Amino acid sequence: MSELIEKGKKAKRASRELARYSRAKKDEILIKAAKALIEKQDEIIAANEKDINAAKESGISGALLDRLTLGKGRIESMAKGLVDIAGLDDPVGEVLFMKKRPNGMTIGQKRVPMGVVGIIYEARPNVTADAFGLCLKSSNVALLRGGKEAIHSNMAIVKVIQSALEECDAPREILQLVEDTDRKVALEMMKLNEYLDVLIPRGGAGLIQSVVQNSTVPVIETGVGNCHIYVDESADFDMASRIVINAKTSRPGVCNAAEKLLVHSSIADEFVPRICAELEAKGVKIIADEKVRDIYPKAEKATEEDWFTEYLDYVIGMKIVGSIDEAMNHISHYGSGHSEAIITNDYSNSQRFLEEVDAAAVYVNASTRFTDGSEFGFGAEIGISTQKLHARGPMGLKELTSTKYIIFGDGQIR
Amino acid sequence: MSELIEKGKKAKRASRELARYSRAKKDEILIKAAKALIEKQDEIIAANEKDINAAKESGISGALLDRLTLGKGRIESMAKGLVDIAGLDDPVGEVLFMKKRPNGMTIGQKRVPMGVVGIIYEARPNVTADAFGLCLKSSNVALLRGGKEAIHSNMAIVKVIQSALEECDAPREILQLVEDTDRKVALEMMKLNEYLDVLIPRGGAGLIQSVVQNSTVPVIETGVGNCHIYVDESADFDMASRIVINAKTSRPGVCNAAEKLLVHSSIADEFVPRICAELEAKGVKIIADEKVRDIYPKAEKATEEDWFTEYLDYVIGMKIVGSIDEAMNHISHYGSGHSEAIITNDYSNSQRFLEEVDAAAVYVNASTRFTDGSEFGFGAEIGISTQKLHARGPMGLKELTSTKYIIFGDGQIR
Structure with a gap:
């Protein structure tokens, strides 16, 4: 079994457990993960140095190198990001409407998690913690695939967050990183309909277009602003x-x-x-x-x-x-x-x-x-959607959820 | 220019005009189209006979032939369908929330049309009128691609509805049919991101899977029920x-x-x-x-x-x-x-x-x-979505809309 399919299966399994978590439990994990990032920042910085050295050797510099670099300040702001997300309202469980039908049946529409959210991104390791936080708060399991330039940093961050999950008796598969950074694996991930409920590309126009063009998994396109x-x-x-x-x-x-x-x-x-x-x-x-x-x-x-x-x-x-x-x-x-x-x-x-x-x-x-999630008052922001399906404009936690109809009957037939 | 691109362009252009139509104007068109279907039913039945004869020659029979066949009763029920849609609330223009931000700017979220909706379907010519009605009422232009078995019926229905559009001084491109029924054209339509805002397959599992697998246009998957x-x-x-x-x-x-x-x-x-x-x-x-x-x-x-x-x-x-x-x-x-x-x-x-x-x-x-749009009280039904993005469960007219943010400022900068 390929790494991707194995992780997809585990993600799907973990998503059923995560769907049952209360807000209190999710916030506890977020706070623990934030603490762990601070406590284990040396591990993360050491891993990040490997990435930085490799990047320098391959001639990467300037803005790209800057985005890749994790100092104490950036790790602190990653941790603060998780704490902030803990402070936001839980988007899951809200009943959007509930009404009685003429036959006596009550129908409600309830906000539920997506399930497993795939995120494909580039060389910004801070996205790793950020994506985890947003997915967890919306009760979604995250399967991440970051750029190869940041692989050591991403692995270190995921390891630290997984240790926090274990401390909270939560499955570590709530956050997984696809470690094979071959482009083929990214393409395979775009066809992983069996295990992924949605795929969100975060990065430049090239990455986004590649995902839109190749993905059979439903995509939320975040986009270009002319x-x-x-x-x-x-x-x-x-x-x-x-x-x-x-x-x-x-x-x-x-x-x-x-x-x-x-x-x-x-x-x-x-x-x-x-x-x-x-x-x-x-x-x-x-x-x-x-x-x-x-x-x-x-x-x-x-x-x-x-x-x-x-x-x-x-x-x-x-x-x-x-x-x-x-x-x-x-x-x-x-x-x-x-x-x-x-x-x-x-x-x-x-x-x-x-x-x-x-x-x-x-x-x-x-x-x-x-045009920004926090300026619009949404708290967190996953990105700004330029497509018309599902979400349009700045996306907050609500946009990482789906709905289901719940029906309370007492024997109704049609 | 291929038929598809030409029709895509015209659809996009017509969508800007349609977006400005009031509910009264849309309902007027629906009623006119319903009348035209009844008045010109002989044309439709004659075209349908060509399809039926061709189907019989190629050995089609049973349920498939039944679905293809348009009698007086079926045409009347197509017309009644349009009248019923005229009676439903207009989903467009509703403001979902509006609030003042601390800087004095007011932000609202408003329901707007998708723009151009593509529908790929099989040999049921009644879908032609039905899809037109649902799209028009939600202020969407419809670009349809039906099965080759129903091509003469579909062309006749579209012609009748287009005559009703012209009578109402509305662009006939509000409803267009892709007349080339080659499978290649359907595949090309699935990549028509420049002109289509969403693509909805209506038909059997094979058709739906083909659209999900091949489309780069965002798809609403309607689906299998085990x-x-x-x-x-x-x-x-x-x-x-x-x-x-x-x-x-x-x-x-x-x-x-x-x-x-x-x-x-x-x-x-x-x-x-x-x-x-x-x-x-x-x-x-x-x-x-x-x-x-x-x-x-x-x-x-x-x-x-x-x-x-x-x-x-x-x-x-x-x-x-x-x-x-x-x-x-x-x-x-x-x-x-x-x-x-x-x-x-x-x-x-x-x-x-x-x-x-x-x-x-x-x-x-x-x-x-x-699990059905009218049983749930939604009036019309476009299909039942089994995906989690955008819409889940029975889809009414609302599910054929998107939203946009509207911002009223008095000089705010960030």
Whole structure:
């Protein structure tokens, strides 16, 4: 039996026991696991050093190496993450409705765990603890497959958490790591329908696309954010500037950062020079259509490809549009359905934008940067879904659950 | 451009217009389409005759031929189906919650259409009108791909409905049929992520598995029902008999029919002969384990394969179990997660069964046959989902929708 199938079987078995745990039991495990991470941080750091050395040898550096590195501070924040999750409400067991049918039968819909959640991720070992915490709190067993660059770190973290599970008399299979980091095994995991109830990729666009393309297990796609801000004719310029600067520059590398700015033609002569100067002062490169370049010649010429691109950098695409319809058509064609904003003081345009723009989050007069589980008040966040099935937008613990119907009869037949 | 891509593009475009329609407009279309089906039934029946003749020539007969055949009665019931859907509440536009965040921003979650729904089905032309009605009422454009056996019927039905759309000044692309019935085209449709938001297979297990295995578009799996009834030690025998007979024999060919009967050992000597006699009187063949056969030797010997099988026929698998745990373990191993029932008068066992059995619908003291959209009070039914993502159990119009977050700000930045 392959490692994967063996672990899949064990995961399925453990999921039945985990489904019976009370919130108190789950929180106890989370707190124990957090303590164990702190107590055994030397083991984790030693394992992490192996990964770091291997990464350096293979020429990895910069942001990738930084993400891989676990210092005392990062381990503490992993532990704090678990403690925070313990503080969140239990999503499982809630009855969403219950009603009596005409034949006297009572039907209820109850929130239940998914069962076994598979997570495929890259070289960020902190995802290991985080994914465990979110899955456990939603009564799901986690089967993780991390990147090979972080294998020693991941193994060490899993070992520490498994020791905490055992201390709490819980099956260690509540958290398992697939240790074979061959790409073939990841592909095999994407077809593991018998043991996995859902598969969540966490990482870059390449990983996510590979999972979407290859998985027969139901996938929750977390995604790309080619987010637009449309500055309408009636916009307050101060507000528009403040929001554009915030959405573009407060953290350019995240999916809810603005990537494109659309400006109504009737205000372009006044607004474009002003926002361009402010963006440039923040180090943002401007790539634009011809109309913008007529007003602001320093801007680079945009290609068709640019309008589709999520830069994740100090770069913005800028375009002048003749109407809200042109803005919405552009967003519909080039957008990724993540977060879209209009800056306006026009009632009817605000309503149309909210109604007609098809995205996970649609804003009037606020920064796209708010598309985030904790900003929305959900506590934890598993990711931001850009698909329409099951979950859309920031996903909290609830999105890691399913439902079942429970029926109380007294002999009813049909 | 292939037919599929062209229709995909048109569907996407039409979905933006449809998203703006009021309930009144949608209901107007449904009523017009229903009328058109009645008025133009001769066209439909003539087209259907071509399909029937072709089917007869290729040797199709029996149930398959019956399903393919559209008489006056069937067309009337298709039309009535559309009128009924017009009477249901509009699922779109409901705001599921709305709250003010500490920074003064208001966040709401609103129910919105999926966009474009793909449906792949077999030789039942009535699905064509039904799928159109459900999609339209949930503001979704439908792209249908029916079986080649029903192609002339489907084309005629689509043409009639498209004429009704045009009469209402609605784009005819709200309903489109993929006319190329080559299997390759179905496979291509399963990868049409750019234009399809969700894909729903409607048909037999083979079709559903093919879609699950090949689709990169998110799928809602409707499914197999290997449903169990467990008769507990404390069961009322009259109630148990009534429910078993109803669940097995009221309509054996449907997914919510019981396929297996598990009986507690302490009541087996009394209950097994009684229920076997009743089942046999209804023409049900009994396939059983050794313990049942010791009591009732006429039963056939069950193979391992039998416990996994959905017979969809006058056949039941019967097994004696030593405890509720053995029953639940059996269900967990062999069940398909559709509908499972316990007949009991024991409080603690009823609670355990409801809590621990992992299925779309879990019953105490009622027939599994109730797992159905209209029995649950949902009005229409698209199918019964046996997956855990997005929808589980009978799916109504709500399950054909997604959500989006709408955010009302006054200049908030992060």
